[in-house]
Amino acid sequence: MRRILGRANSINVMKVIWACEELGLPYAREDLGGPFGGLDTPAYRAMNPNALIPVLVEPDGWLMWESNAILRYLGTAYGKGGPLWPDDPRARATSDQWMDWQQTVANASLGPAFVQMYRTPAEKRDQAVIDKSIARSAEAFRVIEAHLASQPYVAGDTFTLGDIPVGCHVYRYLHLPIDRPDMPALAAYHERLLRRLAYATHVALPIT
Ligand SMILES: N[C@@H](CCC(=O)N[C@@H](CS)C(=O)NCC(=O)O)C(=O)O
16 A cells, blocks of 8 residues: 555645545555654654655555655656646646745745744744744745636646645645735635645645
8 A cells, every 4th residue: 555654734745645636546644743753763764864754655665755756756657648747748847837836935935934833832933933934925925826817727727736735835825824915816726726625625624
């Protein structure tokens, strides 16, 4: 059986679950990281030397880490000829571009506020870090707001794997208890994604 290693409330684990569900791939998920621990062990570091989740372990034991790279692997291995990871190089590149945007722009801007608000004890929180992160996030998410104002999905008219990292982060941005500018295209995107069972079941949950 394919294994997804990592706690269910990790945004990066959610991406892999969502991709497996979209591709119809069976998997078993195992709780690791956060309160479950288990990452700083020789056995886990032998799988992922960064001691981070997720790790994907294929049924034959081959494994890999880095959530967006896992999505690209799953699409290439199991999505051939289908709409999720288009064979057309340019359509695929556009989907891929937005995956990188999620890591390098969305996460870089919103991550600090999330870590302060959800992963840092109240007495150690730095409001200046939160404020700066929220301000940077407004700029970052205006980019995807403008993009999705003219098309339903990141790569065009069709849902692709690039919507998975972006959708996970848009959900988080729209549902964190922070001030944010009105972003109607992102709100509509969230409503569109809610029609996908995997998003509704594994992503659109209370943020913890
Ligand atoms: N770039 C990596 C980041 C992985 C990462 O930062 N994972 C976090 C959870 S979202 C983690 O392992 N945190 C430590 C923990 O959960 O104990 C990826 O996309 O897979």
